[in-house]
Amino acid sequence: MSTVDIERIEAQPVNSAKVRQPLYAARKKIFPKRATGSFRRFKWLVMAITLGIYYLTPWLRWDRGPYAPDQAVLVDLANRRFYLFFIEIWPQEFYYVAGLLVMAGIGLFLVTSTVGRAWCGYTCPQTVWVDLFLVVERAIEGDRNARIRLDEGPWTVRKLGLRTVKHAIWVLIAVATGGAWIFYFADAPTLLREVVTGGAAPVAYITVAVLTATTYTFGGLMREQVCTYMCPWPRIQAAMLDEHSLTVTYNDWRGEPRSRHAKKALAAGHSVGDCVDCNACVAVCPMGIDIRDGQQLECITCALCIDACDVVMDKLGRERGLISYSTLSDYSANMAVATAGGTRAIDPGLVRNAAGKLADGIAHFHLAKIFRARTFVYMTIWTLVGLGLLYALISRDRLEVNVLHDRNPQFVVLSDGSIRNGYTVKLLNMIPEPRTIIVTLQGLRGAQMTVTGIDQPEDRSVAILVEPDRLKTLRVFVRQPAEEVAGAAQSFNFVVEDKASFESDVYTATFNAPEPVQ
Ligand code: SF4
Numbered sequence: 001m002s003t004v005d006i007e008r009i010e011a012q013p014v015n016s017a018k019v020r021q022p023l024y025a026a027r028k029k030i031f032p033k034r035a036t037g038s039f040r041r042f043k044w045l046v047m048a049i050t051l052g053i054y055y056l057t058p059w060l061r062w063d064r065g066p067y068a069p070d071q072a073v074l075v076d077l078a079n080r081r082f083y084l085f086f087i088e089i090w091p092q093e094f095y096y097v098a099g100l101l102v103m104a105g106i107g108l109f110l111v112t113s114t115v116g117r118a119w120c121g122y123t124c125p126q127t128v129w130v131d132l133f134l135v136v137e138r139a140i141e142g143d144r145n146a147r148i149r150l151d152e153g154p155w156t157v158r159k160l161g162l163r164t165v166k167h168a169i170w171v172l173i174a175v176a177t178g179g180a181w182i183f184y185f186a187d188a189p190t191l192l193r194e195v196v197t198g199g200a201a202p203v204a205y206i207t208v209a210v211l212t213a214t215t216y217t218f219g220g221l222m223r224e225q226v227c228t229y230m231c232p233w234p235r236i237q238a239a240m241l242d243e244h245s246l247t248v249t250y251n252d253w254r255g256e257p258r259s260r261h262a263k264k265a266l267a268a269g270h271s272v273g274d275c276v277d278c279n280a281c282v283a284v285c286p287m288g289i290d291i292r293d294g295q296q297l298e299c300i301t302c303a304l305c306i307d308a309c310d311v312v313m314d315k316l317g318r319e320r321g322l323i324s325y326s327t328l329s330d331y332s333a334n335m336a337v338a339t340a341g342g343t344r345a346i347d348p349g350l351v352r353n354a355a356g357k358l359a360d361g362i363a364h365f366h367l368a369k370i371f372r373a374r375t376f377v378y379m380t381i382w383t384l385v386g387l388g389l390l391y392a393l394i395s396r397d398r399l400e401v402n403v404l405h406d407r408n409p410q411f412v413v414l415s416d417g418s419i420r421n422g423y424t425v426k427l428l429n430m431i432p433e434p435r436t437i438i439v440t441l442q443g444l445r446g447a448q449m450t451v452t453g454i455d456q457p458e459d460r461s462v463a464i465l466v467e468p469d470r471l472k473t474l475r476v477f478v479r480q481p482a483e484e485v486a487g488a489a490q491s492f493n494f495v496v497e498d499k500a501s502f503e504s505d506v507y508t509a510t511f512n513a514p515e516p517v518q
């Protein structure tokens, strides 16, 4: 073991295996120390990407021509449309959104079964915003020790000033977060102007106020308590993990017996593991737990304790990975080596060879271990749902017709004996351009139609101009001469066509007439 001195940090976990807290214990404040390392850098990157997407997306423009909004992502509640870049979804096409949610769900199963609670540790909004709030806190109040001193110290002008600035910036972040949300529901530049000048609808201000309050409270004040007490996801995820899922693990098979005074212990003939009980892993943990107590519901697998411990191992000249992403099966195999198959307490001598390196029998992680039948089943289902959605999207109709037959009266006998039926015909032009749609009767011998409000003599065909991205409702009367009537209920088609794009749709309707006299 190296003779390098490792600083021991006074850090108590908020809950430990030795002293379990009662369920309703008062909150112990956590002051996470800044971690450095590859996982921390990865988390910075994920944080920048996710926050960037959230705050900037409403400002992206997408040219859809003069008849549709040019905001790339827009939930247009007033016109009941959802725009996602080149995709426009009408209310009756909401199954696309349902399909995307199904894909997100299956994706979450896939990720959790392979790399554990990666969602919680890296991309969950609660994790990302708490990280952001902690950046502000550290920048203003300092790292862990300075924050603890400030918190425990008396209220002074300096403390009041620092706390005021910190909370003011937190509120600004919360306002920006709530503000960004409403921009997804209206043209962002216009709405920003309205909000600033006081001309926006009350619901916009209420939404910003509610989201400001929740962001500030959850991200700044409650932090880890949201994950531990409010979120159901930790409970659900536990059911998705198996012995081949990666989780952040303290490898006690090489860490125990832990010792703060390894040299003395070795000189006294005691065996010691790699853990020097420096508490660096506890000090950086945003959840305030000690990963050495084993898997815990509170652990969001952010891997910051891995970074902290790797720094310590580097200083000691030991292999990194005393805390690592491991599978339960690897952990169990290594524990069997360290305990000679469970016949004795952990013996560090059993996991190392004569050269002091980890023994050959020690299992190490490699990517192939997490790709197993279950992973491929999730991948296959996810891909099939995705391909199905893509096919439905590419092949969907942008021109539709729906017809409603008048219920009362079912038919009218005119003075010349001919029969007339009334219909409500709905033409859906689902592209952002005006179209002239030809409505034609198909079948129903001798029948002709008139359209209320259209100045055109009775005919079998009529041209209707439909505005871009709109539904047009027509009152249509179909008349059939008495001598052509071929039964009490005849089927025929309303055919709608756009000659310019060659798109068409057909609706099969029924023409009712009196029962023939026997
Ligand atoms: S124990 Fe480690 S991985 Fe778990 S929350 Fe704490 S720092 Fe993150």
Ligand code: SF4
Pocket: 250, 255, 274, 275, 276, 277, 278, 279, 280, 281, 282, 292, 308, 309, 312, 322, 323
């Ligand atoms: S696991 Fe690593 S960081 Fe944690 S106390 Fe032991 S040596 Fe220190």
